[in-house]
Amino acid sequence: MDSLTQIVLGAAVGEAVLGKKVGNKAMLYGAIAGTIPDLDVLASHFTDTVSALAIHRGFTHSIVFSVLFAPFFGWLVSRYESYKDIKGWAWLFFWAFITHPILDAHTTWGTQLFWPFDLRLAFKTIFVIDPLYTLPFLVFLILAMVQKRTSAKRRLYNKLGLIISSSYLLLTFLFKWIAYNEFEAALTNQNIDYIQLDTRPSALNTMLWSANVETENAYLLGNYSFFDTKPISFETYPKNHEFLGDLAKDEKVQRMIAISEGWYIISKEDDSLYFSDLRFGLLSMEPNSQNFVFKYKIEKDASGKVQFTEKPKDKRDGKKLLSELWIRIKGN
Structure with missing residues (x-):
């Protein structure tokens, strides 16, 4: 998905994991974590076109990457933040990392979630930019952001954003099924x-x-x-x-x-x-x-x-x- 969508998703996941303990910093680090997997695009500056395409949404979009690097980033952040729980920060990064490729798996390009196995997961149910997914999600994230750290409304707004966006994502499978049947019928006719x-x-x-x-x-x-x-x-x-x-x-x-x-x-x-x-x-x-x-x-x-x-x-x-x-x- 596009960068804004991944930032919103990462921020919402960060809030769900550590928002009650560190407030908006959970959203900040979640947003940062949500963009890190896409740094693989930098490969295009160091290699040829074919290799860059093969790398894109590969290792950095895998379960392996999430498991290996979440503890490192958790340790790194805990070194200079007042909240010193390495496990808590690592958990935040893990969920922000892993939800990124899971969302990307719904697009046409897909992801190599199970890297190093040569299997690209692509459900092809949503375009890389979809306002109906992103905008309601963003609105609820902003509403949560302006609430106090311990506020029940903060958790409610963030939860609503996650539920509504995820529900829409599930709905796209129904849309795809309907469209597929229409194309199939047209070919038969x-x-x-x-x-x-x-x-x-x-x-x-x-x-x-x-x-x-x-x-x-x-x-x-x-x-x-x-x-x-x-x-x-x-x-x-x-x-x-x-x-x-x-x-x-x-x-x-x-x-x-x-x-x-x-x-x-x-x-x-x-x-x-x-x-x-x-x-x-x-x-x-x-x-x-x-x-x-x-x-x-x-x-x-x-x-x-x-x-x-x-x-x-x-x-x-x-x-x-x-x-x-x-x-x-x-x-x-």
Whole structure:
């Protein structure tokens, strides 16, 4: 999830663990702890694109990280805070650390919660930024923050924030189930033979859902809003995996295919090859758009090694997409 959401979650967890004993400092350290797992993004400054993608939401988002580093941070904070209970601080950091990847596991990218096992947990029930999850949570956190440390209202507000946000998170599984059934029915009604079907919510909401459908030689992409009145339509994107040629045997290409979980297409533009990760969809609602959220140019460096370079995103595309999504959410 986005940084603000993780800060709010971490602060609320910190309050639940130590708020009664240390007041707003519990929220402060919980907020800090809630951001620490995302420091793995710094890897992009020290390694290549493929390695950085493989590292992202890996070790720092695991149970192992939470268990190993919570006692260290607990000891560190107790060294200079007046509250000297190492176990209490360690417990705060553990819960702030572990709830971070559990929440991230609900997004499309997912997390390697069970690192070092090569298993990425991704429920794909919520977008990385969802105001309906974050804003009510933030309001209750602020209400709790302004109460006295020992106030019953403080604990009530914080508890309500945790309950309401968690309830919404559970509700997204129901939304996903409904959307999945709609896509499945549409494929059946249109006599489309497919290998697998994958669904996810669109940006900033859980009312409009997107689907990736794998067929033998192509992927079908479709959208469904809970307010739709017309049948679901799908657009076809040829896989073009044969464009890779001998590059398909390259180690980095194989790693990118694994990272994308096989949901990728290859395209040729100006004599260059591009790898598009279909799991995160398009930056446009226009028919037959090739403007994928994550698109990488495949090229060889001076030494002949394959490199992936992410295609820069245009902020104007993001603004345009939000406008298109708002219209599409209202129904087809």
